[in-house]
Amino acid sequence: MKILILELLCLSLLSGCVSAKEAECYNTSKALITDLYDKFPINGDEVVENKNRKTLSNFFDKNLTNLLIKDQECSKRNNGVCNIDFNILIHSQDTPNKYKILQDTDNLVTVKVEYHQYSEFINFVINKESSCKKIGNIKYDDRSDLIKMLRK
Secondary structure (H helix, E strand, O other): OHHHHHHHHHHHHHHHHHHOOOOOOOOOHHHHHHHHHHHOOOOOOOOHHHOOHHHHHHHEOHHHHHHHHHHHHHHHHOOOOOOOOOEOOOOEOOOOOEEEEEEEOOOEEEEEEEOOOOEEEEEEEEEEEOOEEEEEEEEOOOOOEHHHHHOO
16 A cells, blocks of 8 residues: 555656646747747747747746736737737738748847748847846837837
8 A cells, every 4th residue: 555655656746747847948049039930830820929928938038928918918908909910920910921030149030021022021139038048029120129019
């Protein structure tokens, strides 16, 4: 009986370790943006800005995560759109043909998003939070940026 209890205790501890997934930590700016676009494809129905706090905090710093959550809450209260009415990864509601990471430095990643008639260049400003890379802001071709939009 003692052995059975000990085995059950060990199994429960082990399953807790397996099921408890820690937040992802990206060591490079390029890995962060690559994984973001892999998990939220430009031709997919899921958009990152509608995800929960835990998912958002994997990619965005604390400030931007809080602003995105605040915008979600505003949208729910108003039964519609608040400050964001587009996919923040492509700066559009339309589906682009493709995207490509053009440059990546420690603090900035530039992504080219190509549509049929034009291209959009999106700059991801990267910050370090603890020891992980996080997106601190997104700047678009029209000189707008995500933080300014969310603070309206």
